[in-house]
Amino acid sequence: xxxxxxSPPDLTTHDPTTPTSRKLTTWTKIKRERWMYLFTxxxxxxxxxxxxVPLLGNVVAFQDYSPYTGFSGSPWVGFQNFIDxxxxxxxxxxxxxxxxxxxxxxxxFFPAPIGLALLLNSVISGKLRRVIQSIVYLPHxxxxxxxxxxxxxxxxxxxxxxxxxxEYGLPSINIMANPTFFPFLMVLQDIWKNIGWGTIxxxxxxxxxxxxxxxxxxxxxxxxxxxxxxxxxPGIRGVIILLLILRxxxxxxxxxxxxxxxxxxxxxxxxxxxxxYVYFQGVLGGNWGLSTAVGLLKGxxxxxxxxxxxxxxxxxxxxxxx
Numbered sequence: 001x002x003x004x005x006x007s008p009p010d011l012t013t014h015d016p017t018t019p020t021s022r023k024l025t026t027w028t029k030i031k032r033e034r035w036m037y038l039f040t041x042x043x044x045x046x047x048x049x050x051x052x053v054p055l056l057g058n059v060v061a062f063q064d065y066s067p068y069t070g071f072s073g074s075p076w077v078g079f080q081n082f083i084d085x086x087x088x089x090x091x092x093x094x095x096x097x098x099x100x101x102x103x104x105x106x107x108x109f110f111p112a113p114i115g116l117a118l119l120l121n122s123v124i125s126g127k128l129r130r131v132i133q134s135i136v137y138l139p140h141x142x143x144x145x146x147x148x149x150x151x152x153x154x155x156x157x158x159x160x161x162x163x164x165x166x167e168y169g170l171p172s173i174n175i176m177a178n179p180t181f182f183p184f185l186m187v188l189q190d191i192w193k194n195i196g197w198g199t200i201x202x203x204x205x206x207x208x209x210x211x212x213x214x215x216x217x218x219x220x221x222x223x224x225x226x227x228x229x230x231x232x233x234p235g236i237r238g239v240i241i242l243l244l245i246l247r248x249x250x251x252x253x254x255x256x257x258x259x260x261x262x263x264x265x266x267x268x269x270x271x272x273x274x275x276x277y278v279y280f281q282g283v284l285g286g287n288w289g290l291s292t293a294v295g296l297l298k299g300x301x302x303x304x305x306x307x308x309x310x311x312x313x314x315x316x317x318x319x320x321x322x
Contacts, residue, residue: 058299060292067288081293091294093269094277097183101254101273104187110247112191113198114240118232120199121206136196144257147193151185152176176262179270186258201243202236209235241318249306252298274298 030037061081063074085091116136123129139147154160155175162172175181209232217227256275263271274294282291306321313320 058292058296060288061296063289065288065292077289081289082297084290085293085297088290090268090272090277091274094272094274097270098252098254098273098275101183101186101259102251104183105190105254106247106251108187109191109194110244112195114202114236116195117199117202117206118228120203121232133196133199136199138196139193140197142193144261147189148258148261151189177265179266182262182266182270185262186255189258190255201239205236205239206232238318241313242321245306245309245313245321248309249302251305252301 059071060074062076062078063071064077065071065074120129120132123132142150152159156162157172157174157177159176162174165172175185178185213231213235214227217231222230252274254273254275256273256279259271259273260276260279263276265271278291278294281287281294285291310320
């Protein structure tokens with residue numbers, strides 16, 4: 001009599017690691033979590049309709065497009081819109097202003113949320129930290145129309161600052177209408193509005209750093225600055241690089257509404273950027289093909305910047321985004 005222990009193995013039993021079993025398991029999980037996938041369906045439909053389907057409209061960049069005749073009735077012009085784009089001196093002005101503002105945002109605004117997150121993380125009192133966070137978050141929810149009005153009330157020609165200067169017999173200065181200061185003004189407004197909101201991801205990243213690393217650094221005699229340099233910053237380096245790569249993807253986008261509201265005060269030479277150029281040429285001027293060519297060129301440059309920065313991050317041992 002053969003015991004159960006000595007009985008031969010059942011060869012008909014499927015190995016759970018076989019491809020057929022894995023495929024069956026995947027569909028079983030999908031069927032089991034079908035309601036969760038159903039909840040994601042509206043988001044997928046939104047992305048398809050408003051992000052991927054509009055990409056087909058880039059065909060306008062190669063047409064003399066008219067909304068009255070549509071895509072099929074508009075004649076093809078090949079790369080003529082791109083030739084006109086590079087021959088237009090206003091494009092050079094808009095590109096120069098865009099790059100200046102974007103560069104200032106990169107070196108001034110991008111590190112600002114990191115510094116604020118480090119400061120908030122060093123606050124011992126949790127109640128005080130929440131109060132500060134609430135205060136710095138609030139400007140993010142203020143619209144640009146109200147924000148520009150507030151800044152004009154303080155820094156404009158008849159604002160509070162000039163009122164104080166005239167009261168003490170000093171010459172007044174209209175900062176809001178100063179073309180030289182305009183790029184810095186854009187970055188300062190952006191910092192004031194979005195620095196608090198930008199700290200959310202960095203504060204979350206700081207919570208993932210193991211406290212044992214700080215304790216070990218203290219035992220080794222590391223001071224506050226050495227702990228910051230050797231523990232804190234390496235702990236959030238991956239998040240910093242990830243957000244930097246994403247920021248490079250929108251390097252030619254510097255804030256349409258913010259600049260459009262203040263462009264009349266400084267003039268087109270200082271306030272014209274690529275986004276406002278597209279607005280004036282396409283929406284107001286009816287030159288749809290040229291404005292679409294600008295948008296397509298922005299997309300190509302942004303994609304190249306993201307891929308290049310991601311490849312560079314891989315060379316330095318960082319995961320990047322892909």
